[in-house]
Amino acid sequence: MPSRRRTLLKVIILGDSGVGKTSLMNQYVNKKFSNQYKATIGADFLTKEVQFEDRLFTLQIWDTAGQERFQSLGVAFYRGADCCVLVYDVNSMKSFDNLNNWREEFLIQASPSDPENFPFVVLGNKIDVDGGNSRVVSEKKARAWCASKGNIPYFETSAKEGINVEEAFQVIAKDALKSGEEEEIYLPDTIDVGSSSQPRSSGCEC
Amino acid sequence: MLLNVIEDEEKWLAEGIASVQQNALFMHRALDANNLRDALKYSAQMLSELRTSKLSPHKYYELYMRAFDEMRKLEMFFKDESRHGVSVVDLYELVHHAGNILPRLYLLCTVGSVYMKTKEAPPKDVLKDLVEMCKGVQHPVRGLFLRSYLVQVSRDKLPDIGAEYERDRDESSVMDAIEFVLQNFVEMNKLWVRLHHQGPGQDRDKREKERSELRDLVGKNLHILGQLDGVDLEMYRENVLPRVLEQVVNCKDEPAQYYLMDCIIQVFPDEYHLQSLETLLAACPHLQPSVDVKTVLSQLMDRLSNYASTCPDVIPEFLQVEAFAKLSSAISKVIEAQVDMPIVGAITLYVSLLTFTLRVHPDRLDYVDQILGACVKKLAGKPRLEDKRATKQIVLLLSAPLEKYNDIVTALTLSNYPRVMDHLDNETIKVMAMVIIQTIMKNSTCISTADKVEVLFELIKGLIKDLDVTTADELDKEDFEEEQNSVARLINMLYNDDPEEMLQIIYTVRKHVMNGGPTRLPFTVPPLVFSALTLIRRLQAQDGDVVGEEVPTTPKAIFQLLNQTIETLAVVPSPELALRLFLQCAEAANDCELEPVAYEFFTQAYVLYEEEIADSKAQVTAIHLITGTLQRMQVFGVENRDTLTHKATGYSAKLLKKPDQCRAVYACSHLFWVDDQDGVKDGERVLLCLKRALRIANAAQQMANAARGSSGPVTLFVEILNKYLYFFEKGNPQITSNMIQDLVELITEEMQSDSVTADPASDAFFASTLRYIRFQKQKGGSMGEKFDSISV
Incomplete structure (x- = not known):
């Protein structure tokens, strides 16, 4: 059954406010960049078609609000994610320190079936700023953290210059695909449908 | 009851999810079979779950997301015309047949998005x-x-x-x-x-x-x-x-x-806000009175000031669009429009505006003063602030310029600064005063004119005098001392190279601290006195340059001022401190060769000693200070000196405890032998002092024997022996080697007698004194000769 195979991959981008989540997504999907900070409200996604091993996939990339006050409905959209991208700003120690919180929060809320092996990708963004002079998180430190969390792939990116964005999303897509296919195995083939297939009427008649 | 609601909600959500999953499964099967009719049917049934009214938005969102994810699969199916054979235009018509409006509209939106993507419409x-x-x-x-x-x-x-x-x-x-x-x-x-x-x-x-x-x-x-x-x-x-x-x-x-x-x-983006400030701000006064406009505006100003600090090249744009004027007027309008806004709200707004100004236009002191002025206007006619939150905001308002400029001098030029402070309660005035002093200390700011000192002391008046009667007793002693020590430190930060201006500064400080009352004066007068003495020494050093008798800045005039100043301390009463300061002044007068002035200061010190210092310990300390100072005085003629030394020896001999007496008296010996070229060298009277000290030491031993059955240690004798040795070496003809020999023997005898309490310290002291004598003997030369006849 060809349609059993996944063609839609869901990716969630998380990280502190202002690290460049929206910019990374825009750079990857639209090849556009704006220097101006604009907050994201709630959750928003863009899609992009990707070719992988002769197959076409739709990558559904969810950009999220880094500011908690713009996440009033909660994070139900985490569910069903195939890969989670954690972004920090290499010029902000705090944004790096918070990666752990974002990762844990994601694992709790998304409750993937195999949290140990759920694919994350870490991006250290804004490497272009001030020619790297204002950088406070070293690549070594970031890589050490990634290694300690089960060898999370790590990329240093610049959404502004488009550095490593394509490469990072290649890996993101590959990991998402892998996790998606493994997930597939656990899908039950049949479900007991005899009990109540009638739509229950609740709410108004509109 | 609430628990039930939550449980019920969980149940409803679970049912909804189950139904979504079930219908989604049928939908998947229909999609796999490229069966458009069933796909539409089951997706509509799935979407019907969203018709529920039983879920809170949070739970509804969970259900919605389930359906949402499933709809993406349907969307992909819709896109692929080859699988269902229906054109997107027809599809758009087809989904209109869904029975209920909600599923119908979800389906329409989904097809609509595909429709747009195909660019067919x-x-x-x-x-x-x-x-x-x-x-x-x-x-x-x-x-x-x-x-x-x-x-x-x-x-x-x-x-x-x-x-x-x-x-x-x-x-x-x-x-x-x-x-x-x-x-x-x-x-x-x-x-x-x-x-x-x-x-x-x-x-x-x-x-x-x-x-x-x-x-x-x-x-x-x-x-x-x-x-x-x-x-x-x-x-x-x-x-x-x-x-x-x-x-x-x-x-x-x-x-x-x-x-x-x-x-x-x-x-x-920031740039848009900057270029459309007027429009955005114009809306603020029209918002409902209960809207927290101050937070809204603070956030706007925060963004803009971040913008200015990250891209400094946009600052001309800020000026061009008159951002400050616009924000400032918007704030006034909001405050005006919201009559019920509590005062803390208004002040918070001014704090945000000030923060904005300091970050964006640090050079515009006039802006800062304007904001403070607006704040004064708002506070005018209101009783002093009682609201803790409001006073906290004012402290923020007043501290911000200090932190920014690191320099109180800048703040002192802000005319509205003290006027804002007038509206604070006494406690906050003090807090603010401490903030001001700490800023000065942190930055080692020198305040260099009397005018600025005047403004400064007006600002910190909460620490300088009692603002009302009631608070005086409530203050914790430690806090009070810390405050007053800060004021004392502050006085040392006031300085000008020009003696005239410096004197004016001293006058100004004096004027303020004199109102401090008995508890503060002991803290504030000493730094004032030392500041004035520094000035006097400076004048003395440049003596040659001072021309004409008319110059008001003479050491004499300053000494007069000091005399009056210290007198107030005596009345406080803080006689011991006053005595020390008088002696300091006397020494300074000595350096200026002003005999009558020095004599007057000594007189003052003596009067205090006689009339005010009753505690025997304090007397001991005082008499040693007096002797020490007097010994260094060179300005006195024979007559004055005699009077003063006579008095000093008299005081010494009248101390209460014998050992104290003894030590004070042998110390007086130095008054008669000053070891420099033109110093007094009255060997006879030195000897008299030492003999008298010996007699007192003897008496002390006897008294101890009578009272406790054992005499005290021989320490006093060893001390006197050392004095003998000193004067012997200095060539006082009255001190002979025989006398030293006798004294050594006396001490040795005493130490062997049973009645004497053994004391390792005095034994060691004596032993090292003897060692010293031996050393001098072996040295040879004239000194060795001198010591030759002493045998130890």
């Missing part, structure tokens, strides 16, 4: 159609989610500049996109506000919580607008912002207004 028409049709759902929660679905699925198909769906690359199609989002925003906001008015009154809290959860669905539209490239500055300023604000103002709903203002500020 102008996006404009599809968007218009969809946004109109969604009006069919007027239930707030369902309507909001439906519309948020619409805007999400059409989001990347909106005709935007550079987007592939922009058909003719003309502005009208960009306008279509903007129109669509704006219209959707307006409709969503209406639904959201309406929720407030629905249902019974007692559920209001719950409803407001639900509303709060739903807010991001409304705000999302603004986010989408912010992401559209077509919304350039002009489009934003002329079209988008006025229309959004119109909706915000007209909805007359407090939470909506607050939230949406926050969204506007956050989702659009």
Whole structure:
């Protein structure tokens, strides 16, 4: 059954406010960049078609609000994610320190079936700023953290210059695909449908 | 009861999810079989679950997301005409047949997005159609989610500049996109506000919580607008912002207004805000009085000042658009319009404006003063502030310029600064005074003119004098001492190279500290005295340059001032401190060769000793200070010196405890033998002193014997022996080697007698004294000869 195979991959981008989540997504999907900070409200996604091993996939990339006050409905959209991208700003120690919180929060809320092996990708963004002079998180430190969390792939990116964005999303897509296919195995083939297939009427008649 | 509600909700959600999953499974099978009819049927059934009214927005969102994810699969199926063989135009017609409106509209939105993607229809028409049709759902929660679905699925198909769906690359199609989002925003906001008015009154809290959860669905539209490239500055300023604000103002709903203002500020770029400040700010006074405008404006100013600090090259733009004037006037208008705003709100606004100003225009002191002035105006005619939060804000307001400029001198030039302080309660005045002093200390700022000192002391008056009677006793002693020590340190930071100005500074400080009352004077007078003495020494050093008798800045004049100043301390009463200061002055007068002045200071010190210092320990300390100072005085003629030394020896011999007496008396011996060229050298009287000391030491031993059955240690004798040795070496003819020999023997004898308490310290002292004598003997030369006859 060809349609059993996944063609839609869901990716969630998380990280502190202002690290460049929206910019990374825009750079990857639209090849556009704006220097101006604009907050994201709630959750928003863009899609992009990707070719992988002769197959076409739709990558559904969810950009999220880094500011908690713009996440009033909660994070139900985490569910069903195939890969989670954690972004920090290499010029902000705090944004790096918070990666752990974002990762844990994601694992709790998304409750993937195999949290140990759920694919994350870490991006250290804004490497272009001030020619790297204002950088406070070293690549070594970031890589050490990634290694300690089960060898999370790590990329240093610049959404502004488009550095490593394509490469990072290649890996993101590959990991998402892998996790998606493994997930597939656990899908039950049949479900007991005899009990109540009638739509229950609740709410108004509109 | 609440628990039941939650449990029920969980149950309903679980049922909803189960049904969504079940129908999704049927839908999948239909999709696998390329069966369009079944796919539509089961997807409609799945979407029917979203018709529930039983779930809170949070739970509803969970259910919605389940359906949402499934709908993506259906969307992909729709896209692939080869699988179902129906053109997208026909598909768009076909889904109209769904029975219930909610599933129908979800399906329509989904097909609509595919329709736009295929470019078979102008996006404009599809968007218009969809946004109109969604009006069919007027239930707030369902309507909001439906519309948020619409805007999400059409989001990347909106005709935007550079987007592939922009058909003719003309502005009208960009306008279509903007129109669509704006219209959707307006409709969503209406639904959201309406929720407030629905249902019974007692559920209001719950409803407001639900509303709060739903807010991001409304705000999302603004986010989408912010992401559209077509919304350039002009489009934003002329079209988008006025229309959004119109909706915000007209909805007359407090939470909506607050939230949406926050969204506007956050989702659009800094540059847009700067270039459209007037429009945005004009809306503020029209918001509901309960809206927390101060937070809104603070956030705006925060953003703008961050902008200015990260890109300094935009600062000319700030000036060009008169950002400060606009913000300032907007704040006044808001304060004016919101008559019920508590004072803390107004001050918080001024604090934000000040923070903005200090970050963006640090060079514009006039702006800073204007803000303080506005604050004074607001506080005018009101009683002193009692509100803790308000005073805290004022402290922030007043501390901000100090922190920024690291320099109190700048603050002292702000005419409104002290006027703001006038409105503080006494405690806060003190807190502020400490902040000011700490700033000066931290930056080692030197305050160099009397005028500035005057302003400064006016600012810190809370520490300088009692502001009212009641607070005086309440203060913790430690806190008080810390405060006063700070003032003392501050006095040392006041300095000018010009003696005249320095004297004026001293006069000013004196004027203020003299009001301090008995508890403060002991802290503040000493630094004042030392500051004046420093000036005197400076004058003395440049003696040659001073021309004419008319110069008011003479050491003599300053000494007079000091005399009066220290006298107040004596009355406080703090006689011991006064005595020390008098002696310091006497020594300074000595250096200036002003005999009468020095004599006067000594007289003052003696009077204090006689009349005020009764404690015997204090007397001992005082007499040693007197002797020590007097010994160094060279200015006195024979007569004056005799009088003073005579008195000093007299005081010494009258101390209460014998050992004290003894030590004071042998110390007096130095008054008669000053070891420099023109010093007094009265060997006879030295000997008299030492003999007298010996007699007293003897008496002390006997008294101890009588009282305790054992005499004290021989320490006193050893001390006197050392004095003998000193004068012997200095060549006092009255001191002979025989006398030393006798004394050594006397001590040795004493030490062997049983009645003497053994004391290792005095034994060691004596032993090392003997060693010294031996050393001198072996040295040879004239000194060795001198010591030759002494045998130890």
